[in-house]
Amino acid sequence: MTAILARFQLDYGEFKLDVDLELPAAGITVFFGHSGSGKTTLLRCIAGLQQAAQGFLEINGSIWQDSGRGLFLPTHKRPLGYVFQEANLFPHLTVRDNLHFGLKRLKKKPDLTNLEQTVELLGIDHLLERLPERLSGGERQRVAIARALALNPEILLMDEPLASLDFKRKQEILPFLSRLHQQLDIPVLYVTHSQQEVAQLADTLVIMENGHILAAGPLSETQNRLEVALIQDRDATTVWQATVAEHEPEYHLTQVAFAGGFLSLPAMEAKIGTPLRVQIYARDVSIALEAPVATSILNVLPAIITDLADNQGGQSVVMLKVGSETLLAHITRKSALLLGLHTGMSVFAQIKGTSTLTHQ
Amino acid sequence: MLNSADLDTLLLTFKVASLATTLMLLFGTPLAWWLTRTRCAWKGIINAIVALPLVLPPTVLGFYLLVLMGPAGIIGKITSWLGLGTLPFTFPGLIVASVLYSLPFVVQPLQAAFSMIGEQPLEAAATLRASPFDTFFNVVVPLAKPGFLTATILGFTHTVGEFGVVLMVGGNIPDQTRVVSVQIYNHVEALEYAQAHWLAGCLLLFSFSVLLLLYSSQKSQPIAHPLK
Numbered sequence: 402m403t404a405i406l407a408r409f410q411l412d413y414g415e416f417k418l419d420v421d422l423e424l425p426a427a428g429i430t431v432f433f434g435h436s437g438s439g440k441t442t443l444l445r446c447i448a449g450l451q452q453a454a455q456g457f458l459e460i461n462g463s464i465w466q467d468s469g470r471g472l473f474l475p476t477h478k479r480p481l482g483y484v485f486q487e488a489n490l491f492p493h494l495t496v497r498d499n500l501h502f503g504l505k506r507l508k509k510k511p512d513l514t515n516l517e518q519t520v521e522l523l524g525i526d527h528l529l530e531r532l533p534e535r536l537s538g539g540e541r542q543r544v545a546i547a548r549a550l551a552l553n554p555e556i557l558l559m560d561e562p563l564a565s566l567d568f569k570r571k572q573e574i575l576p577f578l579s580r581l582h583q584q585l586d587i588p589v590l591y592v593t594h595s596q597q598e599v600a601q602l603a604d605t606l607v608i609m610e611n612g613h614i615l616a617a618g619p620l621s622e623t624q625n626r627l628e629v630a631l632i633q634d635r636d637a638t639t640v641w642q643a644t645v646a647e648h649e650p651e652y653h654l655t656q657v658a659f660a661g662g663f664l665s666l667p668a669m670e671a672k673i674g675t676p677l678r679v680q681i682y683a684r685d686v687s688i689a690l691e692a693p694v695a696t697s698i699l700n701v702l703p704a705i706i707t708d709l710a711d712n713q714g715g716q717s718v719v720m721l722k723v724g725s726e727t728l729l730a731h732i733t734r735k736s737a738l739l740l741g742l743h744t745g746m747s748v749f750a751q752i753k754g755t756s757t758l759t760h761q
Numbered sequence: 762m763l764n765s766a767d768l769d770t771l772l773l774t775f776k777v778a779s780l781a782t783t784l785m786l787l788f789g790t791p792l793a794w795w796l797t798r799t800r801c802a803w804k805g806i807i808n809a810i811v812a813l814p815l816v817l818p819p820t821v822l823g824f825y826l827l828v829l830m831g832p833a834g835i836i837g838k839i840t841s842w843l844g845l846g847t848l849p850f851t852f853p854g855l856i857v858a859s860v861l862y863s864l865p866f867v868v869q870p871l872q873a874a875f876s877m878i879g880e881q882p883l884e885a886a887a888t889l890r891a892s893p894f895d896t897f898f899n900v901v902v903p904l905a906k907p908g909f910l911t912a913t914i915l916g917f918t919h920t921v922g923e924f925g926v927v928l929m930v931g932g933n934i935p936d937q938t939r940v941v942s943v944q945i946y947n948h949v950e951a952l953e954y955a956q957a958h959w960l961a962g963c964l965l966l967f968s969f970s971v972l973l974l975l976y977s978s979q980k981s982q983p984i985a986h987p988l989k
Binding site: 448449450475476477478481482483485487489490491492493502503506507548549552 | 881882884885886887888889890891892893895900903904906
């Protein structure tokens with residue numbers, strides 16, 4: 402399964418990148434970290450836009466860089482697709498010519514059905530004759546994604562493709578990315594600092610800090626680790642796999658089933674049995690010692706404390722087990738002390754109704 | 762009215778300016794690209810040398826060229842050894858001098874246009890399978906089009922307007938080096954003010970209309986962000 406091997410060492414004085422990764426050849430791998438953590442630099446090293454002094458990179462059996470042997474494949478010879486943070490379209494070319502720029506340069510005669518499908522999937526067919534300056538930010542980014550995918554690349558690299566867009570535009574593109582997720586059979590490496598994008602897109606999660614890998618592995622394993630939650634601080638989240646179980650139209654609610662029970666969520670239009678991901682921010686989870694009898698919070702789940710730790714800012718991160726799922730809670734240290742929380746304790750986790758929900 | 766000698770100088774001036782501009786674009790484009798991209802320590806020195814004609818009196822440049830290209834100068838020795846004779850007071854010598862004299866007017870607008878493009882389009886092109894060479898001709902050149910227009914026009918008009926360098930290096934030889942600016946000087950020396958008026962008027966009209974064309978075309982094509 403392992404098909405991407407990446408080792409890079411790069412020293413810019415105040416910033417050092419030192420990574421050694423094995424990644425699966427399928428699904429979306431999200432590189433997550435704060436700005437300056439080195440995630441974009443890592444992606445650029447994989448693309449060959451930056452050359453790490455010490456580096457080894459193997460993708461699907463072909464070696465793109467091996468500094469030991471003085472081998473470095475220049476970017477234009479790597480069969481990849483790259484989506485930049487700014488759409489980076491050529492301003493002198495129409496959307497159509499932007500899309501064909503790479504295709505014209507392929508050695509093999511390109512398969513145009515791929516392009517047609519991508520154009521349709523991304524909903525940009527009506528924009529083909531326009532110049533980039535006449536597109537909105539969201540449209541530009543969709544064209545950029547199509548331009549990268551049109552090449553039928555062996556791997557797709559995306560550097561914060563949504564970061565320069567406002568909330569509305571993000572919501573316009575995320576569904577496309579989700580759909581791509583289902584339809585693409587190539588590995589995607591995706592850089593972001595947004596928990597929402599992690600929750601919605603990641604199969605594999607790589608968490609970076611100060612040029613190092615803090616954690617890497619399947620989403621469910623990686624993001625539920627306590628030290629990861631501590632680093633992520635207020636952004637720490639858990640993502641649960643769930644299925645739609647029952648609709649309650651009278652309350653505008655939908656019940657979903659997960660490995661530890663049921664959750665009430667805002668009503669959604671999805672058939673019973675539809676799989677989905679539920680994202681729960683640790684800051685939206687509070688803890689009670691007894692089952693609250695009178696509370697406005699719908700989602701109260703019995704849980705067991707498996708671990709807890711304090712951060713620098715007077716906050717405690719509590720790791721809980723709900724059924725077989727892990728849940729993180731972010732509470733004040735004072736509350737943790739007053740409640741006398743400790744490992745192994747049985748408690749009730751109250752999830753405020755703000756948890757995000759994403760179709761998959 | 763213009764007499765046939767005047768027309769000959771006009772024709773010669775056009776020839777010199779066209780040839781010099783072509784050569785400047787040919788050498789100036791890679792030079793400007795290199796100056797934009799390089800981190801080489803020599804960059805500052807090369808930049809300064811290219812820009813020198815902007816500040817030097819043309820007679821100084823002309824004087825050094827005269828010495829260097831003369832029989833005792835390095836360039837003169839090389840050209841003699843090659844069997845080309847010496848360059849001062851010949852048409853090729855005038856071209857060499859014109860190219861050096863007007864080069865900054867070509868290199869600097871190109872450098873400005875190239876650095877406006879920035880790194881992003883080049884990286885985008887690389888991720889779309891375009892080699893650096895391919896990228897230069899299909900991304901950089903189209904995006905730097907306003908820069909090329911400015912460089913061509915400034916290089917051409919500046920060559921047409923040169924006088925000091927021509928007088929030092931080219932002399933005053935009919936059909937060889939006698940360009941319009943020199944011919945105007947001849948007329949004034951000979952107190953032929955009417956003739957001088959005609960030629961000076963031609964030059965004034967030409968330069969003004971070309972510059973007008975340049976600046977009005979820039980207005981309609983604002984140099985916005987190179988990338989959208």
